[in-house]
Amino acid sequence: MRYFIELSYFGKAYHGWQNQPDSISVQEVLEEKLTKVLRSRIDIVGAGRTDAGVHAKQMFAHFDVATPIDEDLMKYKLNSMLPKDIAIAEIFRVREDAHARFDATARSYEYHLVQEKDAFSKDFAWFLRHHLEVDKMNEAAAALLEYKNFKCFSKSRTDVHTYNCRIDRAEWKQEQDKLVFHITADRFLRNMVRAIVGTLVEIGQNKYPVSHIHEVIKSEDRGKAGTSVPAHGLYLTGIEYPDNIRIN
CATH class of the missing domain: 3.30.70.660 (Pseudouridine synthase I, catalytic domain, C-terminal subdomain)
Structure with a gap:
């Protein structure tokens, strides 16, 4: 099952959205917290990249799980665990073939x-x-x-x-x-x-x-x-x- 996450972040502390080998990214932090909450390795795909220091008032990413999740509870848990400069606005179910990057118009x-x-x-x-x-x-x-x-x-x-x-x-x-x-x-x-x-x-x-x-x-x-x-x-x-x- 596929879900979209809508989030925002203040980019000062991050080396952009996308995972980097030697620098902290928004994607890395979000994947770490999702993996902890769902107790299995979660990889997410973002709608695109933002460079180091760039902010996002609205970003989307998708991830897959084997069983349904409680979207509101997941949002609450993630916001409790994430640093103050990353905030989850919504989590919602999407079609199995929906893609955060390629379906953006x-x-x-x-x-x-x-x-x-x-x-x-x-x-x-x-x-x-x-x-x-x-x-x-x-x-x-x-x-x-x-x-x-x-x-x-x-x-x-x-x-x-x-x-x-x-x-x-x-x-x-x-x-x-x-x-x-x-x-x-x-x-x-x-x-x-x-x-x-x-x-x-x-x-x-x-x-x-x-x-x-x-x-x-x-x-x-x-x-x-x-x-x-x-x-x-x-x-x-x-x-x-x-x-x-x-x-x-």
Whole structure:
């Protein structure tokens, strides 16, 4: 029987979502607690990766068990055992062939940026003092929806078979004291969002014209794109699935 776990985590203490040989990951901690509760080895499959230091307001993973479980009791036990920076929102039964990664139809991220020094946001947002031309950044962000191949924003050493992604939303919004970049796509490449933000910020600083975004994407060269911005400002905020994967 297959179950989905919906969870969130604050990524500062972790070397990303995925298991690492010499560093602690969110996946490792969750597998350890599940194995302890169910008294048998449990491996989980996440909806995707997040890099070291990146946060998730919503992440999904799936795992298999031989017999039914009490979802509410399992949620309670896991939340009691997990560290304070990982929280389980829901556990629910899904179809036997449902897959946390491959069945996801869309993923959304936010990047949080502050331009006034704030002692309480140092782990939650990137502090950038420079003035930014947000209108130019949004004009450049809109151009992302015109393209499919985003090799220029991907880490060079990656095992993907295609660099194509369908971006459905890309825009900056002022939200109280933060400037927040919202982006939604069917899939993302490794380091893609942080490289996009770095490129847009350089345009916002008037280092390049808005047309620079087209040159970068067409080049398919990571060296042409902007610097990868700090991980602690990035949040995975939502993952969408077809309605029919859940068993009520």
